[in-house]
Amino acid sequence: MIFKSNFNEHDQEMFEYILDNIPDSITIVDEKCKVIFFNSTAEKYYGVSRHEILGKDILSFFPGAILPKVLDKGSSYYNVYNSPRQNSYIVLSAAPLLDKSGNIIGALARDRDITEIVKLSDLLNKTQLSLLQLEKEFSKISLTGESYFSKIISNNSSFIQVINICKNISKTPLNILLRGESGTGKELFAKAIHYESGRKGKFIPINCSAIPNELFESELFGYEPGAFTGAKNVAKKGKFEEAEGGTLFLDEIGDMPIELQPKLLRVLEDGEVTRVGGNKAIKINVRIISATNKEIRDLISENKFRRDLYYRLDVFQVNIPPLRDRKGDIVLLANKFLQEFCMEQGINIIEIPKDILDIFFAYSWEGNVRELRNIIQSSVVYASQSGKGKIEKEFLPSYMQKIKVDRIGKILNLSEIKDSESGLEEYMSSIEKRIILETMKDLNNNKSEVAKKLKLPRATLYYKLEKYNIAVSEK
Numbered sequence: 069m070i071f072k073s074n075f076n077e078h079d080q081e082m083f084e085y086i087l088d089n090i091p092d093s094i095t096i097v098d099e100k101c102k103v104i105f106f107n108s109t110a111e112k113y114y115g116v117s118r119h120e121i122l123g124k125d126i127l128s129f130f131p132g133a134i135l136p137k138v139l140d141k142g143s144s145y146y147n148v149y150n151s152p153r154q155n156s157y158i159v160l161s162a163a164p165l166l167d168k169s170g171n172i173i174g175a176l177a178r179d180r181d182i183t184e185i186v187k188l189s190d191l192l193n194k195t196q197l198s199l200l201q202l203e204k205e206f207s208k209i210s211l212t213g214e215s216y217f218s219k220i221i222s223n224n225s226s227f228i229q230v231i232n233i234c235k236n237i238s239k240t241p242l243n244i245l246l247r248g249e250s251g252t253g254k255e256l257f258a259k260a261i262h263y264e265s266g267r268k269g270k271f272i273p274i275n276c277s278a279i280p281n282e283l284f285e286s287e288l289f290g291y292e293p294g295a296f297t298g299a300k301n302v303a304k305k306g307k308f309e310e311a312e313g314g315t316l317f318l319d320e321i322g323d324m325p326i327e328l329q330p331k332l333l334r335v336l337e338d339g340e341v342t343r344v345g346g347n348k349a350i351k352i353n354v355r356i357i358s359a360t361n362k363e364i365r366d367l368i369s370e371n372k373f374r375r376d377l378y379y380r381l382d383v384f385q386v387n388i389p390p391l392r393d394r395k396g397d398i399v400l401l402a403n404k405f406l407q408e409f410c411m412e413q414g415i416n417i418i419e420i421p422k423d424i425l426d427i428f429f430a431y432s433w434e435g436n437v438r439e440l441r442n443i444i445q446s447s448v449v450y451a452s453q454s455g456k457g458k459i460e461k462e463f464l465p466s467y468m469q470k471i472k473v474d475r476i477g478k479i480l481n482l483s484e485i486k487d488s489e490s491g492l493e494e495y496m497s498s499i500e501k502r503i504i505l506e507t508m509k510d511l512n513n514n515k516s517e518v519a520k521k522l523k524l525p526r527a528t529l530y531y532k533l534e535k536y537n538i539a540v541s542e543k
């Protein structure tokens with residue numbers, strides 16, 4: 069047995085079997101730094117067989133190994149970023165093993181392969197940078213003499229006030245916190261503020277909820293080649309350095325893990341970053357715009373967000389109202405998106421029909437402008453494919469098609485009852501009249517369809533049409 073303990077032989081075999089079959093690499097050394105356990109995942113990660121390494125000093129295989137430091141200092145390490153080979157990335161954690169009296173008898177390291185995560189994150193970064201570059205080029209062509217703010221459209225007076233405030237503060241160096249529900253346009257505002265600011269550097273966005281904890285520091289602050297064991301690492305700039313002279317956009321700041329917040333705070337306080345594994349402080353001149361759809365003050369009281377960091381970020385706060393609070397913008401935005409996607413699809417749809425706009429007005433738009441944009445986009449695609457060249461109700465998502473129920477709900481406006489002088493009978497009659505009118509409108513004045521829909525004999529429908537003085541052409 070390689071792993072001496074108080075276990076009996078069967079327990080030990082079980083224990084080794086389990087350690088051998090977990091997806092993390094496990095290395096255990098004794099107090100003299102000799103390898104006493106090396107699981108099969110470790111063999112795969114490091115390309116070293118256990119027969120070669122067992123009983124040998126770990127430093128003779130891995131000169132930069134962390135376990136000798138653990139034995140030396142008696143301290144643990146958590147999530148250290150490492151690249152054992154070119155294009156292979158892991159995070160490792162290590163801890164001393166103690167006997168009952170607290171003496172160090174060995175150390176254990178657990179490494180997790182994050183190569184795929186790193187590759188995806190790099191790809192995302194590259195795509196984001198090309199997109200920003202394209203966007204910048206596009207703005208130069210399409211917005212000559214015009215402000216990036218002209219992309220943000222509204223006819224709501226309080227929203228226009230928000231746009232004007234943002235224009236005014238864009239030239240200042242103040243850090244800004246944008247608050248608003250998802251899809252309200254926070255990123256659009258952040259970009260507009262950056263391009264309007266006249267800052268020469270780049271606009272660099274980073275989504276704080278999308279970066280794995282282990283990569284956060286190296287993504288934000290960069291790293292030096294010596295930061296990792298293994299060969300052929302090259303230094304990498306972090307987002308702060310990339311945004312030098314420009315703006316760093318910290319999206320979903322409320323999701324930033326609490327343990328990483330002091331590191332960000334230090335950079336903001338000192339105005340300099342030090343790359344992971346480096347010792348040279350690099351001065352930075354970066355404006356921070358952060359965004360959140362969470363209530364940061366609640367997070368502070370739940371100890372999930374640091375108050376001192378919040379005050380650094382929230383020097384100037386901008387609240388972006390949800391779409392449901394500015395319903396007048398729905399038609400304006402819907403038509404803008406309609407034009408945009410019709411051009412893309414090469415079709416011509418002049419307007420959005422009234423019955424669909426009614427649904428849009430009744431809907432609560434939890435996903436805000438993004439949801440409206442997506443719905444217009446998919447409807448235009450359906451319209452194009454159907455060859456009808458117009459937007460129809462069945463092109464909307466099914467949850468929106470059901471909104472007709474809400475229209476009847478609108479007819480039964482309870483607040484009207486409170487304000488009404490009329491008695492129940494009169495009120496019921498007025499509701500009945502409205503329901504018949506709405507149904508007639510929906511079914512194109514087709515009386516037999518209306519009678520069927522409202523489950524009325526045709527004669528009763530005729531009687532009610534006469535009673536309520538509803539004039540319709542014969543169908």
Ligand SMILES: Nc1ncnc2c1ncn2[C@@H]1O[C@H](COP(=O)(O)OP(=O)(O)OP(=O)(O)O)[C@@H](O)[C@H]1O
Pocket residue numbers: 219220221222248249250251252253254255256257319359361401437438441
């Ligand atoms: N007032 C507006 N005028 C035109 N387009 C808008 C407006 N507001 C938002 N948009 C568009 O809506 C979409 C969503 O906006 P954006 O990504 O900026 O929202 P967000 O608040 O940052 O969302 P999240 O919190 O989910 O990241 C984008 O396509 C954006 O261009």
